C-alpha cells in the first residue's frame with residue numbers, strides 16, 4: 001500500500017530514482033523521517049532505461065572479444081551472438097521494468113512512498129497528484145530535496161521535432177535489432193549504443209558527432225582510440241559533422257539525415273543522443289521564485305541557490321553538476337548529512353569524479369584531464385604508458401592495448417587526474433580515484449606495490465616515468 005493523504009515528514013524527496021532513494025535513505029539513517037514521491041518507476045532512469053540495460057547490451061560483445069583473444073578458448077566459440085537471449089538478459093537486468101523490488105527496499109529502509117506527480121506549492125510544501133487525480137499535501141519540517149532527473153535533449157535541427165525518432169530510452173529498451181541505425185551525438189550514450197547494437201547485429205551503424213572527436217571532454221587519445229575500434233567493428237564514425245536536416249516521409253518509412261558536408265544517411269531508426277535536459281519544468285519551481293525548465297543550481301552542500309532558509313536541496317541529474325549515477329548518489333549522501341546537521345561538502349564533484357565508458361576498449365578516467373588542469377592553473381607533468389604493455393594485460397589475451405596517463409601536479413606531487421583505456425580500465429580507475437580524492441603524494445603511492453601479473457602494474461611504470 002502506498003501512502004496517501006496529508007502528512008508531515010522531516011525530509012521529502014521529489015523523484016525516486018537511484019539518487020532520490022539515497023537522498024531519503026541517508027537522513028533516515030540519521031534518525032529523521034523521510035518520504036519519496038515517484039510518478040513512474042522507483043529506481044529511475046539508471047535501473048530501467050540507462051546504466052543497467054546499456055551495460056547488459058554491451059556485455060555479450062565484450063565477452064566475445066575477450067574470448068576471441070585467447071587461443072584455446074577462442075576455438076570454443078563457434079557461433080554468433082544469440083541476440084534474442086542477449087535481449088532477454090537485458091530484460092532480466094532491468095527487472096522486466098517492474099519496480100516491486102525497489103519498493104521493498106524503500107519500505108525496508110523505513111521511507112514513506114507516495115506514487116504520483118509531485119510539485120512544490122510553496123516553501124516546504126509539496127502536492128502529490130496520483131493517477132486517479134487525488135491529491136496529498138505534504139509538509140517538510142526540515143528539507144525538500146529535488147531529484148527529478150533528466151531526459152534526452154532535442155537539438156534544433158530542421159525537421160527533427162516533426163520526425164519520429166528514438167531517444168536513450170528507446171535504444172536501451174528496443175525489442176528488435178534495427179537493421180540500419182544512425183546515432184546523433186558521439187558522447188557516452190552514442191559510443192556505447194553504437195558499439196552495442198553493431199555487436200548485436202545492426203548491419204549499418206552511423207555515428208554523427210559535431211565536434212572533431214568522440215567523447216570530447218576526455219583526453220584526446222580516448223576519442224581517437226574509440227573511433228578506431230568502432231570503425232574496425234564496422235561503425236561509420238563521422239566526427240566534425242553536423243546534422244542539418246532530418247526527414248521521414250511516414251512513421252514506418254526510413255529516416256534520412258542530411259549532414260553539413262552535403263551527405264545523406266538513411267536508416268531505419270535515428271537515435272538522438274546529444275546530451276540531457278533537466279526535468280524541472282513542472283515541479284512548481286516558480287512558486288519559490290525559481291525559473292522552471294532549467295538545471296536547479298546548488299552550492300557544494302547541495303542547497304539550491306537563490307532560495308533562502310536552507311530548506312531546498314537538489315541532487316542528481318536535475319542540478320546539472322555531474323550526470324552520473326554514482327555522483328548523484330554521492331550528492332544525495334552529502335545532502336542527507338547536511339540536512340541532518342552534519343558537516344559535508346561535495347568537493348569530489350569538482351576534483352575527483354570517476355567516469356567509466358563500458359566500451360571495448362574500456363575507458364576509465366577520474367579527476368582532471370591535462371587540459372582542465374592547465375586551465376585551472378596547475379603546473380603539471382604528464383606521463384603515459386601502453387596499458388597493454390604489462391604482463392597482466394598480456395596474460396588476459398592477445399593484441400590488447402590502450403593508453404594510461406597520469407596528470408601530476410608537479411608542485412604538490414599529487415595526482416590530479418588519470419585516464420586509462422584498454423584492459424581493466426573500468427577497475428583501474430578506482431585506485432586512481434583513491435589517489436586523486438585522497439591527494440596521496442606520489443612518493444607514497446610508489447609504495448603501493450601492484451600484484452604481479454596484473455594490469456595495475458601500469459601504475460608502477462607510470463610512476464617510474466615520473467622519476468620515482
Ligand SMILES: Cc1cc2nc3c(=O)[nH]c(=O)nc-3n(C[C@H](O)[C@H](O)[C@H](O)COP(=O)(O)OP(=O)(O)OC[C@H]3O[C@@H](n4cnc5c(N)ncnc54)[C@H](O)[C@@H]3O)c2cc1C
Pocket residue numbers: 014015016017018019020037038039040041042043044045046049050051052054055116117118119147148149150168172189279282283315316317318322323324325326327328
Ligand atoms: C543510456 C544511458 C546510460 C547511462 N549509463 C550510466 C552508467 O553506466 N553509469 C552512470 O553512472 N551513469 C549512467 N547514466 C547516467 C545516469 O542514468 C543518470 O545520471 C542517473 O539516472 C541520474 O539519476 P537521478 O536519480 O538523478 O535521475 P533519474 O534516474 O532520472 O530519476 C528521476 C526520477 O524522478 C521521477 N520524477 C521526475 N519528476 C517527478 C515529479 N514531478 N514527481 C514525481 N516523480 C518525478 C522520475 O520518474 C524518475 O524516476 C546513463 C544515462 C543514459 C541516458
Ligand SMILES: NC(=O)c1ccc[n+]([C@@H]2O[C@H](COP(=O)([O-])OP(=O)(O)OC[C@H]3O[C@@H](n4cnc5c(N)ncnc54)[C@H](O)[C@@H]3O)[C@@H](O)[C@H]2O)c1
Pocket residue numbers: 155184185186187188189190192208209210211214215216241242243273274275276323324355356357358
Ligand atoms: N557509462 C556511463 O557512465 C554513461 C553512459 C551513458 C550516459 N552517461 C551520462 O549521460 C549523460 C548524457 O550522455 P549523452 O551521450 O547524451 O551526452 P554527452 O554530453 O556525453 O554527449 C553528447 C555529444 O553530442 C554531441 N552533439 C551535441 N549536439 C550535436 C548535434 N547537433 N549533432 C551531433 N552531435 C552533437 C556533443 O558534441 C557530445 O559529444 C552524460 O553526461 C553521461 O555522463 C554515462
